[in-house]
Amino acid sequence: MSGFSESYLHDLREQFPVLNQTVRGRELVYLDNAATTQKSWAVLREMQRYYQHDNANVNRSAHTLSHRTTEAFELTRSKLAKWIGANRPEEVVFTKGCTEAINLVASSWGAANLGPGDEILLTTMEHHANIVPWQLIACNTGAIVRPIPINPSGEVDLEAFSSMLSTKVKMVGVVHISNSLGTRNPVEFMISEAHRVGARVLVDGAQGLAHERPDVQAWDVDFYTMSAHKAYGPTGVGALYGKYDLLSQMPPYQGGGDMIRKVSFEGSTYQEPPHRFEAGTPNMAGVIGWGSALDFLSGLEWDLVHAHEDDLVEYAIEQLDRVPGVRVVGRAAQRKAVVSFVIDRVHPHDIGTILDQQGIAIRTGHHCCMPLMKHLGLPGTARASFAIYNVRAEVDRLVQGLDRVLELFG
Amino acid sequence: MGDLQELYQDLIIEHGKAPRNMGPLPQSTHEAEGFNPLCGDEVTVRLFVADGVIREAKFEGVGCAISTASASLLTEMVKGKSPAEALALSKSFRERITSEQASDAVDIGPLEALVGVREYPMRVKCATLAWHALREALENAVERAGNDG
Numbered sequence: 300m301s302g303f304s305e306s307y308l309h310d311l312r313e314q315f316p317v318l319n320q321t322v323r324g325r326e327l328v329y330l331d332n333a334a335t336t337q338k339s340w341a342v343l344r345e346m347q348r349y350y351q352h353d354n355a356n357v358n359r360s361a362h363t364l365s366h367r368t369t370e371a372f373e374l375t376r377s378k379l380a381k382w383i384g385a386n387r388p389e390e391v392v393f394t395k396g397c398t399e400a401i402n403l404v405a406s407s408w409g410a411a412n413l414g415p416g417d418e419i420l421l422t423t424m425e426h427h428a429n430i431v432p433w434q435l436i437a438c439n440t441g442a443i444v445r446p447i448p449i450n451p452s453g454e455v456d457l458e459a460f461s462s463m464l465s466t467k468v469k470m471v472g473v474v475h476i477s478n479s480l481g482t483r484n485p486v487e488f489m490i491s492e493a494h495r496v497g498a499r500v501l502v503d504g505a506q507g508l509a510h511e512r513p514d515v516q517a518w519d520v521d522f523y524t525m526s527a528h529k530a531y532g533p534t535g536v537g538a539l540y541g542k543y544d545l546l547s548q549m550p551p552y553q554g555g556g557d558m559i560r561k562v563s564f565e566g567s568t569y570q571e572p573p574h575r576f577e578a579g580t581p582n583m584a585g586v587i588g589w590g591s592a593l594d595f596l597s598g599l600e601w602d603l604v605h606a607h608e609d610d611l612v613e614y615a616i617e618q619l620d621r622v623p624g625v626r627v628v629g630r631a632a633q634r635k636a637v638v639s640f641v642i643d644r645v646h647p648h649d650i651g652t653i654l655d656q657q658g659i660a661i662r663t664g665h666h667c668c669m670p671l672m673k674h675l676g677l678p679g680t681a682r683a684s685f686a687i688y689n690v691r692a693e694v695d696r697l698v699q700g701l702d703r704v705l706e707l708f709g
Numbered sequence: 710m711g712d713l714q715e716l717y718q719d720l721i722i723e724h725g726k727a728p729r730n731m732g733p734l735p736q737s738t739h740e741a742e743g744f745n746p747l748c749g750d751e752v753t754v755r756l757f758v759a760d761g762v763i764r765e766a767k768f769e770g771v772g773c774a775i776s777t778a779s780a781s782l783l784t785e786m787v788k789g790k791s792p793a794e795a796l797a798l799s800k801s802f803r804e805r806i807t808s809e810q811a812s813d814a815v816d817i818g819p820l821e822a823l824v825g826v827r828e829y830p831m832r833v834k835c836a837t838l839a840w841h842a843l844r845e846a847l848e849n850a851v852e853r854a855g856n857d858g
């Protein structure tokens with residue numbers, strides 16, 4: 300059962316100009332939302348408005364434009380803090396994306412808190428963005444990265460996880476919603492388990508923000524990382540949420556303007572969070588545009604969003620299961636927005652090209668999850684990922700598109 | 710949908726499904742791996758060269774129909790050629806599938822079936838993966854020989 304009425308969906312789609320086009324002669328079907336979501340007129344207009352009327356640097360000058368820019372910039376920080384349930388806006392650090400937010404924690408928190416023999420536990424389904432930064436800091440500190448196993452349905456093996464926990468574990472990294480399997484991980488449980496041994500937890504929220512409202516205080520998560528562009532916001536901007544006590548004890552990540560209190564050649568002192576971690580001129584238009592996307596999220600009827608998006612996923616799985624030779628990869632009980640599949644004897648790349656030829660955009664490959672693909676014994680998968688503006692008819696187009704694949708390769 | 714047929718010509722589908730010369734080559738004198746970080750596909754090309762002639766060519770790896778067919782055709786076509794001839798073929802092929810302007814005067818034989826990827830820039834790397842490996846295998850060896858001499 301879909302949560303939205305047809306007329307609501309029609310109006311919703313009208314808000315996203317990209318959707319209204321033909322690709323290779325067919326109406327575009329955009330099912331690559333886990334890679335990046337489309338932007339609404341409201342976001343595009345807000346960014347243009349900013350450049351047309353306010354453009355100035357934040358926090359630097361005494362003039363009116365700079366003041367307006369600073370206000371708008373900080374307003375997004377407050378909106379985001381409120382949306383994710385942070386205790387205060389200073390717990391939100393702007394970055395260029397989720398990847399940078401994770402790197403920030405790994406290098407700053409990691410350098411101050413990790414030592415030889417300490418353990419960092421990461422689930423097998425992590426994105427490279429939540430693996431490689433930890434490997435880099437492990438290399439520098441003598442800490443060890445250990446994978447948390449997953450079961451054949453694509454869920455974290457919670458027994459194995461609990462048995463891996465010890466006082467040696469200093470950090471647990473887990474993806475909120477898996478970008479390759481769609482699994483919605485039991486982050487609440489994993490956080491409370493990890494805290495029992497004194498470990499910190501970073502939840503990679505790259506795929507989370509568009510599909511669920513996180514509640515960082517209720518979860519008691521230590522760090523939560525996001526990219527605006529995966530939740531209807533602009534590219535080039537993201538954020539780290541961190542508990543204030545943790546942030547205030549972390550050393551700077553990058554040095555530069557805006558992050559200092561006093562600089563002299565004898566030494567410098569640093570600002571309090573979040574500014575300590577925001578060296579240099581930030582992506583002001585991006586942050587301000589993100590504010591519009593957050594207004595969009597907070598204006599939605601979330602019961603209906605869940606009903607609509609869950610319906611798309613269920614419908615897609617049901618339809619794909621009917622196509623001979625197609626196998627859905629990942630059967631987690633709790634899942635969101637993403638359906639991965641493979642076809643016997645057809646490489647995902649070929650599936651992607653044949654669908655593109657019919658105006659259908661999906662992602663194919665390893666989805667930046669090489670360790671997961673190795674675990675699954677697959678070179679990659681084809682992945683359809685949904686957003687709020689997708690409709691059942693697009694699932695039908697996908698399934699019809701696969702007939703063409705089977706015709707050629709069958 | 711004529712375009713799709715252009716890309717996935719029968720020869721490509723056929724070689725993609727049943728690639729020739731796929732497997733190990735224990736007596737190889739030359740080898741190199743091609744890796745496409747974009748999709749994670751990898752292919753290893755191995756050659757047995759004796760008396761200035763490529764006597765045997767094999768490949769291993771996982772890839773899409775395009776990269777598999779291309780590797781399969783490569784192993785068939787370079788057999789019996791000198792390393793210099795194989796490199797020249799590799800160069801002509803790469804030129805043909807990356808540029809509209811490239812002259813079709815040079816005969817690239819059955820590789821003509823792959824020229825359709827020109828229309829799919831995201832897939833050109835698939836078609837050239839094995840050929841990059843071939844070039845690396847032969848050029849590395851030339852260097853090695855140079856050093857030895």
Ligand SMILES: Cc1ncc(COP(=O)(O)O)c(C=O)c1O
Pocket residue numbers: 333334395396397398399426428429474476477478503505506526667
């Ligand atoms: C689960 C997950 N984590 C992290 C990232 C990295 O996000 P970004 O590239 O926007 O920094 C992605 C993006 O693909 C993702 O899907």
